[in-house]
Structure formats: C-alpha cells, structure tokens
Amino acid sequence: MPDVHPDVDIVTVNYNTGQLLTECVTSAFAAGARNVVVVDNASVDGSIEHLEASVKLPGLVIIRNAKNLGYSTACNIGLKNSSAATVLFLNPDALLSRQALTSMLEALYSASDVGMVGGLLRNLDGSEQAGGRRALPTPGSAFINAFRLSFLTKKIPHFVADFNQHGEPLPAGNIKVEAISGACMLAKREVMTDVGNWDENYFLHCEDLDLCMRLKQKNWSILFVPSASVTHSKGVSSQKRPIFVEWHKHRGMLRFYKKFFRRQYPSLVWYLVVLSVWIRFASVSCVILLRSGRPD
Numbered sequence: 001m002p003d004v005h006p007d008v009d010i011v012t013v014n015y016n017t018g019q020l021l022t023e024c025v026t027s028a029f030a031a032g033a034r035n036v037v038v039v040d041n042a043s044v045d046g047s048i049e050h051l052e053a054s055v056k057l058p059g060l061v062i063i064r065n066a067k068n069l070g071y072s073t074a075c076n077i078g079l080k081n082s083s084a085a086t087v088l089f090l091n092p093d094a095l096l097s098r099q100a101l102t103s104m105l106e107a108l109y110s111a112s113d114v115g116m117v118g119g120l121l122r123n124l125d126g127s128e129q130a131g132g133r134r135a136l137p138t139p140g141s142a143f144i145n146a147f148r149l150s151f152l153t154k155k156i157p158h159f160v161a162d163f164n165q166h167g168e169p170l171p172a173g174n175i176k177v178e179a180i181s182g183a184c185m186l187a188k189r190e191v192m193t194d195v196g197n198w199d200e201n202y203f204l205h206c207e208d209l210d211l212c213m214r215l216k217q218k219n220w221s222i223l224f225v226p227s228a229s230v231t232h233s234k235g236v237s238s239q240k241r242p243i244f245v246e247w248h249k250h251r252g253m254l255r256f257y258k259k260f261f262r263r264q265y266p267s268l269v270w271y272l273v274v275l276s277v278w279i280r281f282a283s284v285s286c287v288i289l290l291r292s293g294r295p296d
Helices: 020-030 047-054 071-080 100-108 139-146 189-195 207-217 242-264 267-292
Strands: 008-014 035-040 060-064 086-090 094-096 114-122 175-177 184-188 221-232
Touching (some): 008 071, 020 035, 020 086, 020 094, 035 071, 047 060, 071 086, 086 100, 086 189, 100 114, 100 221, 184 189, 207 221, 207 242
Parallel strands (some): 008 035, 114 221
Antiparallel strands (some): 094 221, 114 184
16 A cells, blocks of 8 residues: 555645635545645635634645636646645545545556546535546537437447446446546656646646546556545536636637547538537526526
C-alpha cells in the first residue's frame, strides 16, 4: 500500500463555494492528505475567510488570484505550487470518504501504465453521478447525450452511443475507462509532465476530457475506482450564473471537437456540428430564462 501522507498533494480550485470549501479541505486532510493547495479565483462569498478561520494546519496553502482565471489556469497554478509525486485535483464541493484516497492510490500504482484514476462520484442521495466513468465523446455521441436521445443507443448501438456509463451496473473492482471527471482526478506527476498541463484555452468545462484524451494518445491507462466514494454537490458555484456557465460549456465542447476531431469530418458535417452546439446553447439558455422568470 502506498504511503498516503508524504506523497500526495491535493489541488482544489475555489470560486464562491461557500462553507463547502471548508468541508472539502477537512475531508481531504481526514482522508490522509498532507498538503492541500487551494487556488481561489477571486471569490467574494467569504469562503476563503471561513476556511482560514476553520482549518489551522501547516499543510494548507491558499493562493488568491486577483480575478477569475478559469479552472484550467488555476489548476496549473496549483500544480506549480505543489511538489508531491502524486496530485489529486478535487472540486471544492466534493467530499472524500475516509478510504477514498488510499483506494485511489492503490489503483494508481497497481501498474506502471496507469496514469490517472478517479473515484465513484455520488449525488447527495447516494446515487452514482454522471461523469465519473465515461467514454471520450465524439461529436456524434455528444449529440445523443445533449439532446437526450439515449434511447437510440439500444435500437442502433452500432451507429450511436452515449458516452456516460453511470447507468451501467457498478463494477465489482477497478476498471479501465477512457475518461473520468475533473471533479476527482488523481494523477502521477510524471504523467502531467508527459502529456502537458491543463489546456488553459478552456475556461470552464471539457478541460478534463481534453486531459483524458491526451493520456489516451500517450498510451496511459485511466482507472475508475468504485471503492473510492466521493460525494459531489455538483454545480454549487455555477447555479448563480447558469447562462455564463452554459456559454463556456458549449464553447469548451467546440474546442474539444475542433482540437481532436475536426480533421476527421468533411466541412459540411463540421458546420452541422457547430450549428447543433449553438442551437443547444440557445435552447438551454431560453429554458433557464423562462424558469428564472417564473414566480416562486
């Protein structure tokens, strides 16, 4: 079993996550982390002040950015200010169970080709959350997921497939997957050196898929570890600016597709992909606006 204490730094990027940030950091230390690097993207909700008043441990490092630099850039800042051979990127609204870090470390060092692992993301009700285990999306599979056409995967599985796998039975042990969620990513530092840092051209969303794709291209394996339970209060900070978040989510989708799939598609098909992404953004934005205008 790897020694959890001296060899793992946890990096968490905070933006107006409230007291959940303190709970996240507390759970990280309780799970065995020695160092936790919190990179704050100019929060104004008192979350950093609450953390400073609540957690008095020498392993806590807080870095304050003057403005919101985005998730990828902040992750790179945290990575630069860490030194351990293993780094866990953990969302500030995620809580590690007591054995989660140990289970992930065992999986990460179970074979030399394993470069990154992720835990079992759970909703507050204990159910499995989408994103913890998935295939790398193609424009086609993302279209199926975005427009809720998953029923087609049962009728014509050879032509369309949903990239999320949380609807499948939970495996008994660790399994190889193409992608995990940026909410909980434990990686070897040598892997980050090999594939490169987080792509800072993503502001929010899809940067985790980008990183997983680059691991695949370098022949590193990614494992999903069902014994590592992580409770994730998804979207806490994004609820206050939903259209802003959706804009960057859809922009991230297009960057991901363009970066890895553009050359595989004829121009006409590519333009249809771009059009469908922005149609979906417009549709989602309209729904958000209509819901926000409803009386309580």
